[in-house]
Amino acid sequence: MRPANLFIAAGLAGVLAAAAGCAPADENDTAAPAGSGSAGSAAACAPAQLKTVAQGKLTVGTDDPVYPPWFNDNKPESGEGFEAAVAYAVATKLGYTKDQVAWTRVTFNNAIAPGPKTFDFDINEFSITAERKQAVDFSSPYYDVTQTVIALKSSKIAGAKSLADLKGAKLGAQVGTTSYRSITEIVKPSAEPSVYNNNDDAKKALQNGQIDGLVVDLPTAFYITGAEITDAVIIGQLPPTTGTPEQFGLVLDKGSKLTGCVSGAVDALRADGTLQKLQQQWLSATQGAPTLA
Incomplete structure (x- = not known):
């Protein structure tokens, strides 16, 4: 990572002017998806075909409050901050416009607890783990984290x-x-x-x-x-808890029919370079911190 003063100059200027369990993936990152489900076809993943919480809208959950650099000024609807931008990019891939995205606030623990959800997917720095997969679905990963x-x-x-x-x-x-x-x-x-x-x-x-x-x-x-x-x-x-990189994924209801479509959208964003560009825009300062061993 670059020093904090450069972080403020390069990254916080936008954060503060607009007004968080990680290193960004390598620029050539091609990590294999670690989410649940398989990508759906374009036709099956069109908004008219998706059974969302509110028909014709995509409801996205996150915590309250949320923090930079993931969200700016605790306003996910602004689309500013890495995870806010990822959420809207996924929505766009699925065919939803910004005004068709609705946000709901859900605590971290409630989002990954078993049971029906009040969101279509939740984005809140959720690391994909085998234990959590017993209660919820995960999309393909959108970020490698430490x-x-x-x-x-x-x-x-x-x-x-x-x-x-x-x-x-x-x-x-x-x-x-x-x-x-x-x-x-x-x-x-x-x-x-x-x-x-x-x-x-x-x-x-x-x-x-x-x-x-x-x-x-x-x-x-x-x-x-x-x-x-x-x-x-x-x-x-800190070193990872396992031999594989820790990764963030979007959380969905267990067995959700949206999981394949959402994973397909994340995979497409990785393939076309969008995730990399969003990391560079919002997380460019997070480089170079020493690793303890």
Whole structure:
């Protein structure tokens, strides 16, 4: 990643003027889809054929609040921010215009819980995991992600260079996220991790000294340290919890008839370079953070 001052100049200017469990995929990324279902045919995926929550509209879910660089100013309907832009790009591929996209707010945990959904798909930095696939469907992945540790400059772990340096740290993360899994499965600290309902609560805990470090995805880490908690620093990226890259996917109801069509739209956006362009536009600052081993 480039330094925080360049992040603010290159990325935050647009974010702040308009007014987050990650490194962007490589420019030549060709990661195989890890979602559920198979791509549907163009005819079968036309809006007139899709049985959506509201006929003739595409209802997209996300959390409240949502943060840059994924969304700007907590307004997903603006289409600004990486995930907001991805959602509208998927809608366009499916044949929906911007005014045919409706947004609904759903908490992270409720979105991935079993049971009927109030959305057609939800976009909220959901990592695709085998466990979650038991309760929901995932689209093909739209982003390759890593988890990152941040800390106050005054923290005892501010100079950490390895996973071993984090063993005695009190770490925190949002509930139900791969950020939390990374703490328990990769870092394995001696102290029980703290769990928070959302990143706002987690950031307050970091600022108040209740935790030594906070684990979030990489773009969110750059935004927090560059714009929200300027006396915080990125310690480093964590290795993946498995041998394969962690990837974000769109969440759909288990067995949804939309899964194949949505995956097909994501695959097309990857193939035509749209996902790469959106990463460059909204996540260009997230490069170069060291990896802890």
